[in-house]
Amino acid sequence: MITLPAKAKEALDQALAKGGMRSTRQREQIYAVLLKKRDHPSADEVYSRAKEVMPTISLATVYNCLETLVDCGLIKKLNYEREPSRFCPNDGEHAHFLDEANGRVYDILLPPEFHDTIRNILPEGFEAKKVKLSFTGYAPKNIDSNVI
Amino acid sequence: MITLPAKAKEALDQALAKGGMRSTRQREQIYAVLLKKRDHPSADEVYSRAKEVMPTISLATVYNCLETLVDCGLIKKLNYEREPSRFCPNDGEHAHFLDEANGRVYDILLPPEFHDTIRNILPEGFEAKKVKLSFTGYAPKNIDSNVI
DNA sequence: ATTGATTTTTGGAATCATTCCAATTTACTG
């Protein structure tokens, strides 16, 4: 069991309550695991890490919890081609950069007005609920953080 | 059998030759099918349409041909979550808009400088080979073309 | 054209991330 930072715990409980969902140990641990190492792990990788802090958790539960957190808006689901989905506990708007050399994904923080700018290129009548911007290529070496 | 427009046929043969690949009836028909109705079909849907013009073609071949065309740069592969991949015979740079109401995907043509602008937001040292911009939401009704 | 070497196509089996299921356990309400 790991302890979720008080602030995160609060955000989690609120987000769950808003959707009429219950706060459970499993959901808390999955969220804690994602916040601890922010490297965009797959469901399977989350399962591995979760088992270390809660050995009896099941893979099905990991999938359920991840889906719940996505629905709550606390985390994001990333997809590259049809590879296993990866998860990102960054709720702000940002782009993603996949480094082809090592498979790592970086969060690229954008200037605050950027998403609006992008939305404005849409022709009259198109209403975007979600905007996804993602890059693939090579990241500079010696980057330590996954959030840029 | 459908006839591939002369210009497209030429582009296909050239693109294949450049990669040391052979021109085959199957590849030609798959490309023709994609150009005929530009609605971003899945591999399965391409298979249905291909069988109408070439009844003996196999699903495996459809997958093979689509992959080849993607590798040649003649078509693009689109992915939404982990739904079946869809294919787009538009080789220019453009964004995609998925209409949640009916599942249709629209090509959104961008101002020519836009992709460069987007690339420029990347921090020093990040080299993007591919940029993907996609929207999800509601498109205006009564749109006839899939290319905007 | 025919041969030979190399690709490509083909049908069916295999893969594997994810979803589904029914039974048990857990969390909330009164």
Add this chain to the structure above:
DNA sequence: CAGTAAATTGGAATGATTCCAAAAATCAAT
């Protein structure tokens, strides 16, 4: 504390895609 609804669990099922080995088709050189 009891009752009810939601969540967790392990295992089975799903389904798009890939893999495989054999047959067919393409291209280059004769």
